[in-house]
Amino acid sequence: MPKMICKCGTLLRNGDIPCKIQYNFISDEEYDKFQDTIDAEELFMEMKIFFRCSQCGRLWFFWNRFDERPTEYIEVKE
Numbered sequence: 001m002p003k004m005i006c007k008c009g010t011l012l013r014n015g016d017i018p019c020k021i022q023y024n025f026i027s028d029e030e031y032d033k034f035q036d037t038i039d040a041e042e043l044f045m046e047m048k049i050f051f052r053c054s055q056c057g058r059l060w061f062f063w064n065r066f067d068e069r070p071t072e073y074i075e076v077k078e
Helices: 040-046
Strands: 003-005 011-013 022-025 048-052 059-066 071-073
Touching: none
Parallel strands: none
Antiparallel strands: 003 011, 022 048, 048 059, 059 071
Protein backbone atom coordinates (compact mmCIF):
# COMPACT_ATOMS: atom_id res chain seq x y z
CA MET A 1 0.00 0.00 0.00
CA PRO A 2 1.99 3.03 -1.18
CA LYS A 3 -0.45 5.75 -0.02
CA MET A 4 -3.88 6.59 1.33
CA ILE A 5 -5.84 9.77 2.00
CA CYS A 6 -6.74 10.64 5.59
CA LYS A 7 -10.25 11.99 6.24
CA CYS A 8 -8.69 15.42 6.81
CA GLY A 9 -7.41 15.30 3.21
CA THR A 10 -3.74 14.67 3.99
CA LEU A 11 -2.00 12.20 1.72
CA LEU A 12 -0.36 9.49 3.85
CA ARG A 13 2.58 7.91 2.05
CA ASN A 14 4.31 4.84 3.40
CA GLY A 15 6.83 4.27 0.64
CA ASP A 16 9.84 5.65 2.51
CA ILE A 17 12.10 3.33 4.51
CA PRO A 18 12.08 4.08 7.34
CA CYS A 19 8.55 5.43 7.15
CA LYS A 20 7.89 8.53 9.27
CA ILE A 21 4.15 7.85 9.68
CA GLN A 22 4.26 4.08 10.26
CA TYR A 23 4.37 2.53 13.71
CA ASN A 24 4.71 -1.19 14.42
CA PHE A 25 3.51 -2.81 17.61
CA ILE A 26 2.86 -6.18 19.19
CA SER A 27 0.85 -7.25 22.22
CA ASP A 28 2.63 -8.38 25.35
CA GLU A 29 1.11 -11.83 24.95
CA GLU A 30 2.31 -12.15 21.34
CA TYR A 31 5.77 -10.89 22.32
CA ASP A 32 6.08 -13.65 24.94
CA LYS A 33 6.26 -16.17 22.08
CA PHE A 34 9.71 -14.78 21.29
CA GLN A 35 12.22 -16.08 23.81
CA ASP A 36 16.01 -16.02 23.77
CA THR A 37 17.14 -15.08 20.24
CA ILE A 38 14.68 -12.99 18.27
CA ASP A 39 14.45 -13.21 14.50
CA ALA A 40 13.76 -9.60 13.49
CA GLU A 41 11.88 -10.56 10.31
CA GLU A 42 9.68 -13.06 12.16
CA LEU A 43 8.95 -10.48 14.86
CA PHE A 44 8.11 -7.85 12.24
CA MET A 45 5.63 -10.20 10.55
CA GLU A 46 3.80 -10.64 13.88
CA MET A 47 3.50 -6.90 14.43
CA LYS A 48 0.40 -4.84 13.77
CA ILE A 49 0.79 -1.55 11.92
CA PHE A 50 -0.68 1.90 12.31
CA PHE A 51 -0.19 5.21 10.58
CA ARG A 52 -0.45 8.57 12.32
CA CYS A 53 -1.57 11.58 10.31
CA SER A 54 0.79 14.47 10.96
CA GLN A 55 -1.96 17.03 10.34
CA CYS A 56 -4.95 15.84 12.38
CA GLY A 57 -3.45 13.09 14.55
CA ARG A 58 -5.81 10.36 13.37
CA LEU A 59 -4.51 6.84 13.83
CA TRP A 60 -5.17 4.30 11.09
CA PHE A 61 -4.75 0.75 12.45
CA PHE A 62 -4.18 -2.21 10.16
CA TRP A 63 -5.11 -5.01 12.55
CA ASN A 64 -4.59 -7.70 9.88
CA ARG A 65 -1.70 -6.05 8.07
CA PHE A 66 -2.96 -4.79 4.71
CA ASP A 67 -5.46 -7.61 4.12
CA GLU A 68 -8.35 -5.48 5.41
CA ARG A 69 -9.29 -1.82 5.49
CA PRO A 70 -7.82 0.14 8.41
CA THR A 71 -9.75 1.11 11.54
CA GLU A 72 -9.75 4.84 12.23
CA TYR A 73 -9.19 6.26 15.71
CA ILE A 74 -9.39 9.93 16.60
CA GLU A 75 -8.56 11.80 19.78
CA VAL A 76 -11.63 13.08 21.59
CA LYS A 77 -10.97 16.41 23.26
CA GLU A 78 -13.35 17.48 25.98
